[in-house]
Amino acid sequence: MSHLEKTNAIVLTKLNFGDTSKIVTLFTEEFGKETCIIKGGRSSKSKFGAIIDVMNHVQVIFYKKQSREVQLISQADLISHFPHIKQNLDSLKYASGVLELLNSLTISNEQNSKLFRGTIKILNLMDKEENHPQLLFVKYLMFFVDELGYSLKEYECKICGNPLDENSDVLYNQEKGFMCVNCGKHQLINFEFSKELFKLLICLSGRQNECKYSIENLNRLVSFFEKFLKYHIPEFKGIKSIYTL
Numbered sequence: 001m002s003h004l005e006k007t008n009a010i011v012l013t014k015l016n017f018g019d020t021s022k023i024v025t026l027f028t029e030e031f032g033k034e035t036c037i038i039k040g041g042r043s044s045k046s047k048f049g050a051i052i053d054v055m056n057h058v059q060v061i062f063y064k065k066q067s068r069e070v071q072l073i074s075q076a077d078l079i080s081h082f083p084h085i086k087q088n089l090d091s092l093k094y095a096s097g098v099l100e101l102l103n104s105l106t107i108s109n110e111q112n113s114k115l116f117r118g119t120i121k122i123l124n125l126m127d128k129e130e131n132h133p134q135l136l137f138v139k140y141l142m143f144f145v146d147e148l149g150y151s152l153k154e155y156e157c158k159i160c161g162n163p164l165d166e167n168s169d170v171l172y173n174q175e176k177g178f179m180c181v182n183c184g185k186h187q188l189i190n191f192e193f194s195k196e197l198f199k200l201l202i203c204l205s206g207r208q209n210e211c212k213y214s215i216e217n218l219n220r221l222v223s224f225f226e227k228f229l230k231y232h233i234p235e236f237k238g239i240k241s242i243y244t245l
């Protein structure tokens, strides 16, 4: 038995399938990641074929059958196609990074509405072009890691328990976590935070909108989160789109 379901979704990937169809990966609000087929989607006459395009925010109706891996799209409406993101190479690069994280690191059919809403929010912010897209991307990475179930927001030395604040140089070990410089002397160090970098991390993890940053420090934080994800999820090979676009 299959039944019709309606949900909001963001389109992660789109590929030709056979002579006439398209296969798309959607991150949906109600059902998590879903693979769907658009029959006739390769034809220029296909209305849904055009609407369901990579990075578009859409509302879809599809026939869902639990036993089937690929669901059949029945209808689609466009909510936003984020026109400004697609015209700005930097925004496009980091928005593609967002889609890549969802595609490679979320599990099919595992609902996470909060992650969905956070994704739409960050794409809307990138589309508004008020903040640097890389700054938004780092904020998203922190949110994403949190939603995957890892907690990086306890800012204390994991060895002596002393609080770590924006006036501390901080060391990081993948197994143990954050450490003060004193305790880190005898540990393997996977990442070093300068005071300035740690201050930025704390600022970005809060709700403040104004954080003092440099591009160099944003690059360092992206690299930190990539290393973190690679360590915890060995199949993860890094965020390719932010380096190739």
Ligand SMILES: [Zn+2]
Residues within 6 Å of the ligand: 157, 158, 159, 160, 161, 162, 179, 180, 181, 182, 183, 184
């Ligand atoms: Zn310590």
